[in-house]
Amino acid sequence: MKKALLILFIFTFCNQTSFAQKEITLLSIKNTANTPTINKNIYGHFAEHLGRSIYGGFFVGDTSKIPNTNGVRNDIVDALKKLKIPNLRWPGGCFADTYHWKDGIGPKENRPTIVNQWWGGVTEDNSFGTHDFLNLCELLETEPYLAGNMGSGTVQELADWVQYVNFGGKSPMSDLRIKNGRKEPWKVKMWGVGNEAWGCGGNMTADYYAGEYRKYATFMSDWENTGGLMRIASGANSADYNWTETLMKNIPGNMIGGVALHHYSVIDWAKKGDAVDFTEDLYFKTMQQALKMEELVTKHSAIMDKYDPNKKIALVVDEWGGWYDVEKGSNPGFLYQQNTMRDAVLAGATLDIFNNHADRVRVANLAQCVNVLQAVILTDETKMLLTPTYHVMQMYSVHQDAKLLPISIKSPLYTHNGESLPALSASVSKDKNGLIHISLVNIDAKKEHKIEIDMQELGIKNVTGTILASSKLQDHNSFDNPTKIQPTTFKGFEIKKGKLVITVPPFSVIMLEGK
Incomplete structure (x- = not known):
């Protein structure tokens, strides 16, 4: 009986680990010079x-x-x-x-x-x-x-x-x-x-x-x-x-x-x-x-x-x-x-x-x-x-x-009433000073999503971020409260073994800077 329970635990753990891995979206960025300039x-x-x-x-x-x-x-x-x-x-x-x-x-x-x-x-x-x-x-x-x-x-x-x-x-x-x-x-x-x-x-x-x-x-x-x-x-x-x-x-x-x-x-x-x-x-x-x-x-x-x-x-x-x-x-x-x-x-x-x-x-x-x-x-x-x-x-x-850096991303889906849209969008550029900027958007109204980026491929070691987010989709700035929504420092990421893992909150916009 104990052996059966152990096998069931291992099976469940492996499945949960596999599911968690699937939840991370890979954002591949090609650091190349032969690309158009973002006018x-x-x-x-x-x-x-x-x-x-x-x-x-x-x-x-x-x-x-x-x-x-x-x-x-x-x-x-x-x-x-x-x-x-x-x-x-x-x-x-x-x-x-x-x-x-x-x-x-x-x-x-x-x-x-x-x-x-x-x-x-x-x-x-x-x-x-x-x-x-x-x-x-x-x-x-x-x-x-x-x-x-x-x-x-x-x-x-x-x-x-x-x-x-x-x-x-x-x-x-x-x-x-x-x-x-x-x-x-x-x-x-x-x-x-x-x-x-x-x-x-x-x-x-x-x-x-x-x-x-x-x-x-x-x-x-x-x-x-x-x-x-x-x-x-x-x-x-x-x-x-x-x-x-x-x-x-x-x-x-x-x-x-x-x-x-x-x-x-x-x-x-x-x-x-x-x-x-x-x-x-x-x-x-x-x-x-x-x-x-x-x-x-x-x-x-x-x-x-x-x-x-x-x-x-x-x-x-x-x-x-x-x-x-x-x-x-x-x-x-x-x-x-x-x-x-x-x-x-x-x-x-x-x-x-x-x-x-x-x-x-x-x-x-x-x-x-x-x-x-x-x-x-x-x-x-x-x-x-x-x-x-x-x-x-x-x-x-x-x-x-700045120079556009081509990306590849297979976005998870934002599903509502049986219809789906790509939850994540991104674009990446490299400016004249060599700084790399990664913009990320999560349109999902309910779920956060995780993104992984290979930092070694980009040649960057340090990352800082800014985020625009709020508690409700309907939130807005009014004349009585004109600063309710404004950019703040973003710290929802971690670096592990050359990989940058970012947690993007629901309906938020993020800008990362790498150097």
Whole structure:
């Protein structure tokens, strides 16, 4: 009897040990120099004339009691500089194809007003225009990305805008710029040729847009920027692969620098769900939509590879993020929503996808920067807070312009109501100083997961970490408690015989640094 019990104990122990071993996920990292650079512009942002993004967000006017520089809030500038934002897209979005840039230059009292037909039907007084935006970019030390009006504008209007902001010699447009107080050109390199041409930008077909693009791009000449302009075509809505195919087939490679892609993590456009008061079921469905980015980037890239095997043309994901119902009591056209740990996890997993496709994805823009959709900053008159998404973007900023290190990971599954998603995502880079950064995301709402990494293969001996985590998925920063969620030191790892074993808590984002 004792012998039988001993055998049963050994059998049970061995099975438990085997099960525990299976629970550890191996993350293999190849430390090689022959890899693409993670373009810093993947970490770009977006500021549309929408809701309180510009007015009441970035721009409060130079008579405001809120500390400002030429009307732009100093606290926002300081926060975004710490975030190291590499580019900022403006003025839209849908607003771009109703925006006539000459309405926003010259003395503010002489500028005409328009109605923002897309976002709330509010009056736009054009007090924040081209000079204001480009001067803001100089304050931020970031690259401007201007979205041109193809929908209601003309070829001449867009060509004049390029000349106005970029031409250093004598011309009608450069003379007008100087008259309005700016002698030196801004030399803007990144230009969008229309926005969402398949929808709010004109409801065009792919074939029609490709022809219009060629016409507009032809007259967008520039001799000021080394290498010329980066012209970015209005790209596909999520999985519209025919759109990308048509553009790549019909637009010569020397006329195009990037093809856009827009994808929002929306579970149902008619009923998107609350930004804070959501169930695990809604969380799981949101993450299903977010992780579709992997498939979208892979398939759109494969189409581009057929026509551009040398990958000269960038895939530009210039609108992405979570989109929920607006906060109760707010204007439905203003798209103001809170930002929780769900958004932090969504951001980290998406950035991992972009990093791992750095050979083709070279620009991306989170939608949006302040007070709109998945914002990194929220304001309420004099108050300002940083959202969980802000903290993730700051943690991940170490990947900017670093060398991508290829990884291999077979993720455990996060299962809910009979459906499953990969629980873990990761991306790894090596910066110019030789520091290796490993970003890890666990989307699992309930379980922690263990990851093992061979440190000897990476050539690192010391590891430090930072984590963004909280007790509830719905946790968020509020104006009453603006620091409820913020990064803290991470110590949930141990080193054994050259192996780094990391315990990743549920719905958390981690950044490790090795040297």
